[in-house]
Amino acid sequence: MKNVFLNYPDPSNVYSKMWKGVWKILAPSKIKIFMWRALHDALPTRAAIAHRLNHEDSCCKSCREKDESTLHMAALCPKEQEVWFISKLSLRLTYFNATSFRERWLLVWDLLKRETNSRNFISLALFTLWRIWKKRNDLIFNDISWTSEEVANKAEKDH
Numbered sequence: 125m126k127n128v129f130l131n132y133p134d135p136s137n138v139y140s141k142m143w144k145g146v147w148k149i150l151a152p153s154k155i156k157i158f159m160w161r162a163l164h165d166a167l168p169t170r171a172a173i174a175h176r177l178n179h180e181d182s183c184c185k186s187c188r189e190k191d192e193s194t195l196h197m198a199a200l201c202p203k204e205q206e207v208w209f210i211s212k213l214s215l216r217l218t219y220f221n222a223t224s225f226r227e228r229w230l231l232v233w234d235l236l237k238r239e240t241n242s243r244n245f246i247s248l249a250l251f252t253l254w255r256i257w258k259k260r261n262d263l264i265f266n267d268i269s270w271t272s273e274e275v276a277n278k279a280e281k282d283h
């Protein structure tokens with residue numbers, strides 16, 4: 125029975141390969157730490173804070189439709205899907221089906237690493253996610269709204 129599983133990639137091995145790839149990207153440590161926290165569901169999203177403080181205000185401030193979990197913030201929010209699509213990555217995140225951010229990111233990473241200039245694409249994906257997070261914090265804490273174009277352009281300039 126054990127041999128059956130030998131034909132499938134070990135998920136922890138896939139994860140560690142991906143993480144080594146992310147670590148090699150030229151990006152500030154704060155972005156890599158942010159990514160690590162996102163992958164371990166350790167970001168202070170509105171859903172995480174609401175759960176910790178036992179209150180109900182966990183709604184996403186961008187779409188005002190769903191709870192702001194890491195998966196929602198990074199991939200499911202229609203506002204952020206727009207950013208991913210108009211960026212140079214042209215990602216249609218609606219094509220991917222995943223139940224956690226880590227699962228979703230592994231699918232995206234698998235797609236990006238097939239590109240000729242994969243390191244450049246993975247770098248842009250990291251900076252895009254970082255900019256999405258900064259944009260959301262700006263909306264929550266400073267009441268500043270960024271358009272999807274501004275977020276995508278800022279990530280492109282930064283990376």
Ligand SMILES: [Zn+2]
Pocket residue numbers: 184185186187188189190196200201202203
């Ligand atoms: Zn949303």
